[in-house]
Amino acid sequence: MSIFSDISDADFVDVLPARPAGPAPLVISVKLFGRKNRQSPRLQLNMSSDLESEIGGGRFAIQFAAAKGLLRVKADDRGAYEAVPSGRGDRRLIRCPLPPGVFAGSEPAEPEFYVDAIGRQILVEMPQAFLRSAPVPATPKPLAPAELPRLPRPPVRRPAETVTAELMGDPPPERSALAGRGEEDTHMRALLGLTPTFPRRIGGQSFAPAEAAILEVLLRREQVNRYGLLVATHDPAKGEDERDEKIIDVFISRMRARVQALGFDILNRRGGEFYLSGDAKARLKQLISEQEAPE
Incomplete structure (x- = not known):
């Protein structure tokens, strides 16, 4: 008997394409x-x-x-x-x-x-x-007077020195606390010394707005941590900042070659703070003043 006789669809199974290696697209x-x-x-x-x-x-x-x-x-x-x-x-x-x-x-x-x-x-x-239906919450039983929660205290604006210490190198807040802080982030940006006039082209090298903000903060501060740079590179007009702090490493990695071409480099300490040496700050100030000077 030939293998091609007496066959049916039930004899076959689908042959599916292999899933490509690596992360899903x-x-x-x-x-x-x-x-x-x-x-x-x-x-x-x-x-x-x-x-x-x-x-x-x-x-x-x-x-x-x-x-x-x-x-x-x-x-x-x-x-x-x-x-x-x-x-x-x-x-x-x-x-x-x-x-x-x-x-x-x-x-x-x-x-x-x-x-x-x-x-x-x-x-x-x-x-x-x-897409499953949301579970219907059970009706809670009334709380006894002793079980009623205490009313929260009114919010207190933190002193500027506390916020500044947090940006400069004290342990940053939990990542979940970074969203929904538009007003406070604007306050922190002012403490970091950001100005609208800092140049985006220095010594023949062009920098994106976020990269220029990083250079300005490093120039004006002794040191700053990733959280501080995250605040500096966020545009409050875009709403809540939901980026991971590791994006700062991406920014610095991308701009490092252009910074080195200017004659200095961005340094970081073991605790995670970034800074410019005294010579680097002097070099950066010199480059900015040279291009601002009238010809």
């Missing part, structure tokens, strides 16, 4: 941000830089079709969301509030998605684990 998860007593969930898209470049653009509009469970990430120069480096490999992060019908508490997932290069958008099928 897109991972979706829910993260909590904010102070411990006021944390709010955010939807996080962790994508490869190749995936981002397929649709082109650093800013995005995000929309959600609840009826179909589809999330649309569309490149838009006026979009409300910006892709930032993750600080771990060549990955990019986009974070947004949870869309209606999406709930927190799920493990990270690798969703199905479709890249529309012409429309400059990515359509993401939201995993079912993120």
Whole structure:
């Protein structure tokens, strides 16, 4: 009897393509941000830089079709969301509030998605684990008078010397405490000595706004830690700062060759503080004054 006779569909199984090695091109998860007593969930898209470049653009509009469970990430120069480096490999992060019908508490997932290069958008099928019905909270029983919580004390503005010490090298606050501090961050930026007139081109080398802010803080301060530089490089107009402090290492690594071309280098101590030597500060001041001097 021939092997080609008496066969049926039940005799066959699908042969699926092998999953490519390395990290998934897109991972979706829910993260909590904010102070411990006021944390709010955010939807996080962790994508490869190749995936981002397929649709082109650093800013995005995000929309959600609840009826179909589809999330649309569309490149838009006026979009409300910006892709930032993750600080771990060549990955990019986009974070947004949870869309209606999406709930927190799920493990990270690798969703199905479709890249529309012409429309400059990515359509993401939201995993079912993120769409399950929210649990109905149990009705709590009334508290006895002795069990009632105490009213919180009114907020007290911290003295400038305390904030300055925190920026210069004292142990930084927990990462969850960095979100939602727009007014205080503006106050801290003033303490760091940031000015709108510091040049972005020095000695023939060009620096991005965040890089120029790092140079200005290092010039005006004896030392500063990653948290201080994170505050210095954040634009308060963009809302809450949800970047990881490791992004500072990325900034300094990218600008180091240009700084060395100016005749000095950025140094760091074992505790994590960054600083410029006295000679480096003198050299930087000389370069700035030379280009400001009238010809």
